[in-house]
Amino acid sequence: MSRNKQSDEKESSADNVDEYLQTLGNDDAREIRYYSQEQPFSSEDMTRLINEERLNKLLAQSDDFLSSLNGEIKDFDE
Template sequence: MKDDFKKNNDNKSSADGVTEYLQALENNDQEREHLYYSQEQAFDSDELATIINEARLTRLLTQSDEFLHSLSGEIADFED
């Protein structure tokens, strides 16, 4: 039995061993990713409403609009 194992092992190159090891790692990563994403749950609108600070979100959106507007003006001035 040891001789059979040794013969099978002798027929393998070190590249085959590396390939098998990398495939095992990839399978492990895929299993971990599947487990991670299987635990995700969708939020309904009521849950989101309790999490999101609407006033803060509105202020951030206003600031981003003002920034983009000023940036557009700077770009237009730069082209002239």
């Protein structure tokens, strides 16, 4: 193992948390950190990544849930 790899492994999650907390008070550093984590996706990437069948099932489930909830709220009001 090289010396650099060993020093990288010694950086703990506590070090990462400490670095993050230090940026909280600095709006510019926080903004840079936030935008540096963004990854642009093309429409082709999104099409490849999204399981359209599963998405449609989830949307149908959420519609059913909201309809049911709406019915319960109406019953509660009466």
